[in-house]
Amino acid sequence: MADQNVIARIRNGDEQPVTEIYRAYRNDFIYWAVRNYGITEEIARDVYQMAVVIFYENIRSGKLTHLQSSAKTYLFGIGKNKIMEELASQRKAQKLQENFRYEPLPADSPEDKEELFKILEVALNELGEPCRTVLDMYYYKNYGIDQIAEALNYKGNDSAKTQKYKCLTRLKKIFARQKEVKS
Amino acid sequence: MKDTPLETELIERYLDNELTPDEQARLEQRLQTEPGLAEEVALHRQLRLGLQSAGRSRMLTMLADTDQKMEKYHPPAQVLRFDDATRQRFYWAAAAIVLLLIPLYLVLNQNRKADKLFVAYFKPYQGVNVPAGDPLSQAMREYQQRDYAQALPILERLLGEGSSEDTTLFFKGNASLALDQAPEAIHSFELILADPLHPYYKEAQWYLALAYLQDGERKEAKEQLQSVVSDTSHPHYQEASELLKKL
Incomplete structure (x- = not known):
């Protein structure tokens, strides 16, 4: 698998290289992570999945345009950072458990965020297609309006832009309603 | 505030730091006086984060599915790997052992032969x-x-x-x-x-x-x-x- 080719394909909207690259280095990564950092196979697998996703996101956002080394080295580098975060959070959790005392959660805590994400997930399901894909392309995959127009066969950029606006407006309404239901 | 395409675009450009200094100053002034606009900006910010999180979840699910379809991971058998210097030392040590063992073998062999003859x-x-x-x-x-x-x-x-x-x-x-x-x-x-x-x-x-x-x-x-x-x-x-x- 030519690494520069992987970047080009992902830039062009092809997601197939993501699974190809996942398959190519999964076993090497798990072996390396378990052996060098003493984490479990399950955590190593989760970290690797996150590393591949970040690799994809960095290409889509334009942060990664060409590789100085191989894709494998790049992935392992992301993986290493994630393992360090995981180990730090495990240490923190252990410390918290040792010195546990009740403290009120701060406003906009991770728990609040999690709750909002869950509400949004419900709202996205209600929103349905093609809006879900349009918003995913624009806000997650960083597609330009022109790329969305081309990928989804809209008549032109204006049509795609209008569609995106309508989808976002609809999502806002559903999201607001779901929030009310929850509260 | 009115929910129009122009207003939405303005908020998105604000969140992307794409406004000109003039546009930026005007919007920040409005945010002070229009509570509805501030709420709208906050909502856009939440939705963006949520959409990004949902997109990431979808990718992770796709990779988890890929993983399920793959052959189960088995750790490779432990293989001793030596660098060149270690390998050299290993060869020298092996040669030394062989050189030490040859006379020992000969002595033992001779003794066995002597025992038989006795x-x-x-x-x-x-x-x-x-x-x-x-x-x-x-x-x-x-x-x-x-x-x-x-x-x-x-x-x-x-x-x-x-x-x-x-x-x-x-x-x-x-x-x-x-x-x-x-x-x-x-x-x-x-x-x-x-x-x-x-x-x-x-x-x-x-x-x-x-x-x-x-x-x-x-x-x-x-x-x-x-x-x-x-x-x-x-x-x-x-x-x-x-x-x-x-x-």
Whole structure:
């Protein structure tokens, strides 16, 4: 698998290289992570999945345009950072458990965020297609309006832009309603 | 505020830091005075984060599905990997071990061969008849019954008493040899050979060679055998010649 080719394909909207690259280095990564950092196979697998996703996101956002080394080295580098975060959070959790005392959660805590994400997930399901894909392309995959127009066969950029606006407006309404239901 | 495409675009450009300084200043002023606009900006921010999180979740789910379809991960068998320097050291160590083992192997092999030859050629000298009541009679009875373990302490005791010393010493050497006690046997036969007039002198030459053989002293065994074969009338000339060739 030519690494520069992987970047080009992902830039062009092809997601197939993501699974190809996942398959190519999964076993090497798990072996390396378990052996060098003493984490479990399950955590190593989760970290690797996150590393591949970040690799994809960095290409889509334009942060990664060409590789100085191989894709494998790049992935392992992301993986290493994630393992360090995981180990730090495990240490923190252990410390918290040792010195546990009740403290009120701060406003906009991770728990609040999690709750909002869950509400949004419900709202996205209600929103349905093609809006879900349009918003995913624009806000997650960083597609330009022109790329969305081309990928989804809209008549032109204006049509795609209008569609995106309508989808976002609809999502806002559903999201607001779901929030009310929850509260 | 009015929810229009233009307003939405303005908020998105604000969140992307794409506004000109003038546009930025005007919007920030409006945010101070229009609570509805501030709420709208906050909502957009939440939705963006949520959409990004949802997109990431979808990708992770896709990879988890891919993982499920893959062959289960099995850790590879432990393989020792050496760098060049370690490999070099390993080869040198291996070579050194082989060099040390070769002589050990040769010695062990020779000893095994010597042991086989000893077993093939050693026959304890037949006993001698001694009259009943002779101090040697009990020891000789045990010896003739091949109970060398019983005979040996009696012979040693008799030697201490100075009884029938020539005969006792020779049979003590034989009993020792039969019991795999080569050093004691060598000592007995060497004492005999110190006396050229000893009645068992020629027999002691042959048995001393065998004692050396049992003790793994091939060189001494050969020298002793050569002294035997130098006498063509020696009672063990034939056997000694054969054995010498085999050594």
